Amino acid sequence: xxxxxxxxxxxxxxxxxxxxxxxxxxxxxxxxxxxxxxxxxxxxxxxxxxxxxxxxxxxxxxxxxxxxxxxxxxxxxxxxxxxxxxxxxxxxxxxxxxxxxxxxxxxxxxxxxxxxxxxxxxxxxxxxxxxxxxxxxxxxxxxxxxxxxxxxxxxxxxxxxxxxxxxxxxxxxxxxxxxxxxxxxxxxxxxxxxxxxxxxxxxxxxxxxxxxxxxxxxxxxxxxxxxxxxxxxxxxxxxxxxxxxxx
Amino acid sequence: xxxxxxxxxxxxxxxxxxxxxxxxxxxxxxxxxxxxxxxxxxxxxxxxxxxxxxxxxxxxxxxxxxxxxxxxxxxxxxxxxxxxxxxxxxxxxxxxxxxxxxxxxxxxxxxxxxxxxxxxxxxxxxxxxxxxxxxxxxxxxxxxxxxxxxxxxxxxxxxxxxxxxxxxxxxxxxxxxxxxxxxxxxxxxxxxxxxxxxxxxxxxxxxxxxxxxxxxxxxxxxxxxxxxxxxxxxxxxxxxxxxxxxxxxxxxxxxxxxxxxxx
Numbered sequence: 001x002x003x004x005x006x007x008x009x010x011x012x013x014x015x016x017x018x019x020x021x022x023x024x025x026x027x028x029x030x031x032x033x034x035x036x037x038x039x040x041x042x043x044x045x046x047x048x049x050x051x052x053x054x055x056x057x058x059x060x061x062x063x064x065x066x067x068x069x070x071x072x073x074x075x076x077x078x079x080x081x082x083x084x085x086x087x088x089x090x091x092x093x094x095x096x097x098x099x100x101x102x103x104x105x106x107x108x109x110x111x112x113x114x115x116x117x118x119x120x121x122x123x124x125x126x127x128x129x130x131x132x133x134x135x136x137x138x139x140x141x142x143x144x145x146x147x148x149x150x151x152x153x154x155x156x157x158x159x160x161x162x163x164x165x166x167x168x169x170x171x172x173x174x175x176x177x178x179x180x181x182x183x184x185x186x187x188x189x190x191x192x193x194x195x196x197x198x199x200x201x202x203x204x205x206x207x208x209x210x211x212x213x214x215x216x217x218x219x220x221x222x223x224x225x226x227x228x229x230x231x232x233x234x235x236x237x238x239x240x241x242x243x244x245x246x247x
Numbered sequence: 248x249x250x251x252x253x254x255x256x257x258x259x260x261x262x263x264x265x266x267x268x269x270x271x272x273x274x275x276x277x278x279x280x281x282x283x284x285x286x287x288x289x290x291x292x293x294x295x296x297x298x299x300x301x302x303x304x305x306x307x308x309x310x311x312x313x314x315x316x317x318x319x320x321x322x323x324x325x326x327x328x329x330x331x332x333x334x335x336x337x338x339x340x341x342x343x344x345x346x347x348x349x350x351x352x353x354x355x356x357x358x359x360x361x362x363x364x365x366x367x368x369x370x371x372x373x374x375x376x377x378x379x380x381x382x383x384x385x386x387x388x389x390x391x392x393x394x395x396x397x398x399x400x401x402x403x404x405x406x407x408x409x410x411x412x413x414x415x416x417x418x419x420x421x422x423x424x425x426x427x428x429x430x431x432x433x434x435x436x437x438x439x440x441x442x443x444x445x446x447x448x449x450x451x452x453x454x455x456x457x458x459x460x461x462x463x464x465x466x467x468x469x470x471x472x473x474x475x476x477x478x479x480x481x482x483x484x485x486x487x488x489x490x491x492x493x494x495x496x497x498x499x500x501x502x503x504x505x506x507x508x509x510x
Contacts (some may be wrong), residue, residue: 074417080410084432094418097428145418207418 003067003149003181004030004053010061011048020180021206022048026062028200028209030149036183037192038204040202041243046185050074050151073147073180078158079138081126087137088122092176094145103177105144112140116174132163139171143178150175152184156191165224168195172223189243193235194223201242210242259283297482305483314463319463322453323491325381330449330495334442337396345396345404345430346422358398366390366452370459379460387459388452392445394455399444403437404430439503444496454488465491 009026012019022045030036040044051057053064054072073094081090089111095101113119116136126134135155142150155171156164172195175182186192192199193215201210217229227230249257281297285291286298293301309315344351369390377383407430415425457466465484472480 054417056413072417074414074416076410076414078410080408080414082411082429082433084435093415093428097415097418097424099419 002029003030003032003070003111006030006053006062006067007053007065008062008142009049009059009064011045011052012060021158024206025208025209028212030181030183032148033179033181034198035172035181035196036198036200037196037240038183038200038202039101039187039189039192039243040207041204042187044202044205044207046187046202046207047153050153050183063152068147071145071147072169073142073145073150075138075142075150075152077154079126079134081137081141082132083126085116086123086125087129090126090137091141091144093141098145100145108146109140109144112143113137116140116170130163131159132167135159135163135167136170136174139174143174143180147183150180150182152182154186155184156186156188164191169223189236190227190232191223191238193232193239194226199235199239199241204244210237213238249267298477301479302483302486305479310485318463318468319466319487319491321381321461322457322466322488325384325388325453325456325464326364326446326449326491326495329385329392330442330445330453331377331447332385333389333392334396335444337393337441337445338400338438340393340397340398341404342426344401351401351405358394360395362398367455367459370455374460383460384453384456388449389455391452391455392448395448396441396445399436399441400438403434407433435506439499442499443496447492448498450488450492450495 004233006029007027009023010021013022014020026049028036038049040046048057052059053069054074056074081091082086085093088109092101092106093114095105095109110122113122118133118136118140121129121133126137129137138155152171156168159167168191183218184192184195196215199213199215201213202208213235215231215235217226217231219229277405278509282296284301286293286300306315309318349368353390366387366498372385372391374383377386411429412425415429420428453464454466454469457464458470461467461470465487468487470485472484473477
């Protein structure tokens with residue numbers, strides 16, 4: 001079932017001196033339960049598309065059909081935890097803003113923290129947590145409002161390579177376990193292939209869709225395992241050529 | 248238990264701290280002794296430079312005729328009042344400017360001009376409007392602290408991490424929620440810093456005000472002393488001010504510690 005239909009999305013940025021066409025002709029249908037990754041050269045407008053989808057930015061043209069009951073959960077670059085609040089309070093942030101803090105929702109958050117190994121840190125402050133744990137807290141904060149569609153904007157870019165692999169594995173498992181749909185923007189090709197069901201490759205600005213790959217791997221499981229699949233290198237090569245990096 | 252090396256390390260830290268404290272105290276004690284010695288031996292003219300003994304005498308005299316704490320209280324009351332008023336008005340206006348960007352941009356040049364204007368020059372106008380009394384002094388101190396508070400706090404507010412603002416927006420937070428959940432708590436340190444600056448600014452403002460109009464207060468003591476050429480009184484006033492200002496400063500440090508414990 002399609003939960004989100006985007007047709008001919010277009011975005012122009014205005015500066016005093018000129019206008020910049022950031023995105024053009026972006027059309028895509030998102031299906032429920034899918035994990036989509038968007039890759040492209042840096043500055044090509046990947047994040048712009050996400051901001052428009054979740055209503056933080058307005059489009060200059062095109063149509064977006066959204067199921068009115070669809071709830072977004074937005075996970076930004078970096079964890080953005082509030083240093084002055086405990087982990088538990090941080091996770092309740094979205095609920096507090098929407099006045100949805102109830103006994104049940106609190107219990108749900110507590111359960112999430114427990115399930116994902118953060119129980120002993122419930123009353124700790126963010127500064128006591130490692131980068132990977134902070135990222136998990138940030139995901140739980142997003143999940144606390146029970147979104148249907150998760151929007152991940154380069155969520156792991158602040159982490160070092162080792163924790164990046166571990167956390168992307170974690171986050172992937174959490175997303176699949178909670179049966180969420182997700183759209184992720186990244187500039188890391190292997191991350192996209194290892195996590196997503198479909199990879200959308202964008203071109204240089206103005207970004208248009210260059211290719212959409214359905215990732216079919218033998219023995220598809222977790223991101224770390226997926227990297228070992230024999231088709232992995234093939235997809236990597238195709239996408240790499242599409243992006244056409246110039247050094 | 249700890250290793251010998253660790254114990255030695257701790258000892259070294261303690262010793263270092265002790266040495267710093269002792270040297271600090273020695274410096275002031277030596278200065279006072281030297282000052283008194285120079286006065287006794289008539290190396291310096293005590294009429295102009297006063298002496299520790301004369302200062303103590305002056306304090307005792309003031310205490311005996313009951314006016315010591317009266318003057319201190321008046322000044323303290325003016326400083327405290329204008330500090331509270333200046334800081335809160337400043338933060339409120341900074342909040343309004345944060346909320347209404349248009350207004351902030353419109354008012355920007357006016358604030359800059361007001362900020363660079365020497366506030367003493369407003370003295371005569373303030374006296375005419377607010378009357379020759381405590382009111383004028385507080386208004387004077389307000390003028391000095393409030394503009395810089397507005398500018399500093401507003402700057403801190405608009406420099407709040409934009410990613411965190413976006414995070415709240417993605418939860419569909421209202422401006423009000425963004426302010427109370429993010430802007431205010433995340434700028435706690437900046438606000439405390441502004442408070443620290445404001446203590447000295449309000450002191451400047453109050454003393455300046457007391458120089459211009461007053462019938463009591465430490466600034467009045469200094470002004471009166473200089474007019475009757477009683478330098479003992481002037482120096483006594485300055486020392487009283489130094490004590491009061493550091494008291495205010497440590498009070499803020501104490502409040503800061505308390506508040507960061509609660510959070």
